[in-house]
Amino acid sequence: MFVTTLLVGGLTVLAASALINWEGFQAITSSVEEFLAGAIFLLAVGMTFSAISQMGFFAYLLVNRLALGLFKSKKVWHYVQIVLILFTFFDLVYFRYIAFATPRETWLNYMILPTVLFIASLVFAYIKMRQTTEAAFIPALFLLFVVTTIEAVPALVTNDSVWVILMLSAIFVCNVWQLLWLHRLTTDDKKKSA
Incomplete structure (x- = not known):
């Protein structure tokens, strides 16, 4: 899973870079050497x-296990995660607006990124729930929205739209990949040991 996730991240950045910066991508395709150097750089990023x-x-998997032991109830831990999801959504709007808004911008401009990320997280959390159990929905949503946001903080604080899109898309796609494959890997291990 480690190697495939590395490849997924590299290919996601390569594809996202071609989509969001087509002129720049065409500029490096003027020669084979420049194209290969640019592609290798983007894959490495x-x-x-x-x-x-x-x-x-994997940090979330550990925190999830610790929290389940601490709260002694999945419901309480799910409610805590819901509160943290809402808090993260608010932070993505409010703090980015406070830090980066120009005098003519409204806070509505800063609703786009968290809304798109939240909707995408909802979709894949639902897919995870359909593949496993209903209890997987909130943890999957938390991972895809909150953990992805935390992991993308280096790009979010720069407010460079290209790096925000590249980093968020790569991290989100990698988290989706890991999330949707984890239960398949652990189920196979259980079957082999039985």
């Missing part, structure tokens, strides 16, 4: 973002 995603993913 994506793999770096993938490594951040993997660290966050």
Whole structure:
């Protein structure tokens, strides 16, 4: 899973870079050497973002287990995660607006990024729930929205739209990849040991 997640991160950044910066992407395709150098650089950047995603993913798995032991109830831990999801959504709007808004901008401009990330998180959390159990929905949503946001803080504080999109898309896709594959890997291990 480590190697495939690295490849997913690298290819996501390569594809996202071509989509959001087509003129720049065409500029490096003027020669084969420049194209290969640019592609290798973008793959390496994506793999770096993938490594951040993997660290966050496994950190969340540990925190999730600790929290389940601490709260002694899945429902309480789910409510805590819902509050943290709402708090993260608010922070993504409010703090970015306070830090980066120009006098003519409204806070509505800063609703776009968290809304898109939240909707995408809802979709894949629902897919995870359909593949496993209903109890997986809130943890999956938390991972895809809150943990992805935390992992993308280096890009979010720079407010460079290209880096925000590249880092967020790579981390989000890697988190989705890991989330949707984890239960398949652990189920196979259980079957082999039985």
